[in-house]
Amino acid sequence: MDNIHIKTPLLLETADTLKAGDHIYITGVIYTARDAAHERMYAALKNGEPLPFDPENAVIYYMGPSPARPGRVIGSAGPTTASRMDKYTPALLDAGLRGMIGKGRRNDEVKAAMIRNHAVYFAAIGGAGALLSRAIKASEVIAYDDLGTEAVRRLTVEDFPAIVVMDAKGNDLYSAEQKIEYI
């Protein structure tokens, strides 16, 4: 298995080289947002208002951490289920979003918007929040502080491990790997 190191902002040319099944390490700045933050960002886009960060070539991590102990950067920090963000995702992709980190399947609208915008969906290992927190070197709330764990955070990550699940050409590792024929 080749290990591929990529940097953010995630450029279109880099995104296009990634293939479903690739094991990658991300270094740079990524932004956290989950359900409530997505609802607000979606509303902002509809109203022509600015987002908390520049979406162009950005990577969003679907994650709400546990509180940091004193002296620590962050608490446990694993991915949440991505499909809950599907309703809002095509609009963000059309605004320039290039990458998403989460877990679980996406719907066809997201897949189409990813192909249209040359974007990539990565899976981090669900439930490995203690391990993943080690790759996070800095964390700062930049918007929606009132949402608590759901606030938008700017994270600086070093070699954050993830797997390309859906690439910019629409290949989907989840559907490729499952051969479910039960009854």
Add this chain to the structure above:
Amino acid sequence: MCIEANHFLSPDMREALSDALKREDSPLGKQVLTELQENLKIAGEDMIPICQDTGMAVIFMEIGQEVHFEGGDLNEAINEGVRQGYTEGYLRKSVVKDPLIRENTKDNTPAVVHFMMIPGNQVNITVAPKGFGSENMSRVFMLKPAEGIEGVKNAVLTAVKDAGPNACPPMVVGVGIGGTFEKCALLAKKALTRDLNKNAGEQHIAALEKELLDRINASGIGPAGLGGLVTAMAVNIETYPTHIAGLPVAVNICCHVNRHVTRSI
């Protein structure tokens, strides 16, 4: 107990995760399971929750009928324990006050508390924080009696297939069969707290547990849903008598962070 449950798994769960790594043969699956072992180690050593979703606190209270509580509201005492545990333990506050208005209560209360009366003068408290990645993939099926055991199998396998990577496999599958609509759901939840090495008491149910586990693991979903042999570590089934007209089945799926701590007073 909230803090303990969120940082340390029970011995049977730890054993099941080690066994999963020994059994898995897909390279990606092996890597995922190795990283989950490492994650558990870091969680315990550095006191970082195993998973950032430290759950909604589900509490089972088995109260001996000879016991009398004095000096306050027991419900409030339980919530105060949850409040202190989640605040002092740096656990995530994931509870919203109203399911539609969705304002965070900021202390992870209220808990979901189930009271059961038992004979004697003992109180058994089980704290089982439940994450919602897997909770969201859980189902209740109101089957017809004519659908029988095949209907039950189909229900469980459908729930697992639909859950797939969303429920953070390798999972533990809790199943409740019988009772009423709400009783089977409670049985399924309770089944998740049973020792993974213990089969159901009745032979035909134990055989059903084994068959379902084998078929779930033949699905290829694998660790983290990335393909492999180990999709589930156990299927635990609890049953209860039911009505002549019904066959309720509840499937409560839990991720690989199946947390529960019990204390007796």
